Amino acid sequence: MTDDADDPCSHCGEDVADALARTVRLSVDRAEIDSQRLCPACFAEWIGRYESEMQPDSEPDQPVVEEVDGEFIVD
Numbered sequence: 465m466t467d468d469a470d471d472p473c474s475h476c477g478e479d480v481a482d483a484l485a486r487t488v489r490l491s492v493d494r495a496e497i498d499s500q501r502l503c504p505a506c507f508a509e510w511i512g513r514y515e516s517e518m519q520p521d522s523e524p525d526q527p528v529v530e531e532v533d534g535e536f537i538v539d
């Protein structure tokens with residue numbers, strides 16, 4: 465069992481324990497273009513930003529956040 469040092473949050477740079485970290489993947493046409501490790505605070509900010517951009521009257525090809533196995537994938 466490995467006990468790696470905690471990696472920092474991709475957004476704020478604070479160390480975040482694996483148990484608390486959220487991994488967010490951004491993908492376009494099923495190709496991963498970015499992957500971020502976020503602390504809970506930055507994740508809340510991130511998801512809020514995407515939800516605010518997904519207004520009901522927005523264009524149908526707006527990004528959609530999908531949770532898969534604890535990872536959040538934006539298509």
Ligand SMILES: [Zn+2]
Pocket residue numbers: 473474475476477478502503504505506507
């Ligand atoms: Zn953070």
